Amino acid sequence: MRAMPTPPAIVVKVDPEIADMVPRFLANRSRDVERLREALGRADADAVRAIGHTLNGVGGGYGFPAISELGARIEEDGGAGRIDAARRAVDELADYLARVQVETGEAS
Amino acid sequence: MVEDDEDIGRLLKFILEREGYRVTLYPDGRAATTRLETAEIPALVVLDVMLPYVNGHQLLGMIRASDAWKPVPVLMLTAKSGESDVVRALDGGASDYLTKPFQPAELKARVRRLVPRP
Helix, strand or coil: CCCCCCCCCEEEEECHHHHHHHHHHHHHHHHHHHHHHHHHHCCCHHHHHHHHHHHHHHHHHHCCHHHHHHHHHHHHHHHCCCHHHHHHHHHHHHHHHHHEEEEECCCC | CECCCHHHHHHHHHHHHHCCCCCCCECCHHHHHHHHHHCCCCCCEEEECCCCCCCHHHHHHHHHHCCCCCCCCEEEEEECCCHHHHHHHHHCCCCEEEEECCCHHHHHHHHHHHCCCC
């Protein structure tokens, strides 16, 4: 049996001046994933939409446009009551957060 | 500045303080209303639309209804999908708006238009 290959890291370059703020920002996004999974578990589409809205607003400013894009999908799916689609986007967000690797330098 | 999201508020404050501005951050609309009655008049208000207790549109109305605060420029933070919020903010007397997610360079440019760097 062969071991599953490790998914490649996603490298994001952030502004060195905000680098100290990024670990806390990413930890809060992991907490958002937990809150989203709780909300999905109780089929609370409005809570899913609201957390997606926050993710959408916060990602780009820190240099993580992918978080904003996934947040926008979660917000839209939550707003439309598409729980399964929102769950897929939340899984993508969890995967992204597990793989993201931060480097300082010119923002990517 | 009035912004309820911890991460966005911290980032906005950091960026503007790095530009040399002195920034006071309020986490909700109710806390900000106390400032309207007691504190010195700021050079600029940065105001999120979606706020607990008193929302950004309501706060904007209070600012524009106050003789002392009326001339203060107000930059509204709106969601990208919130076109109706943009219209409402501009009709309500906002000086400009910035959609979230925002780029730090755009934030700085919009603030500079309203308040020269110190």
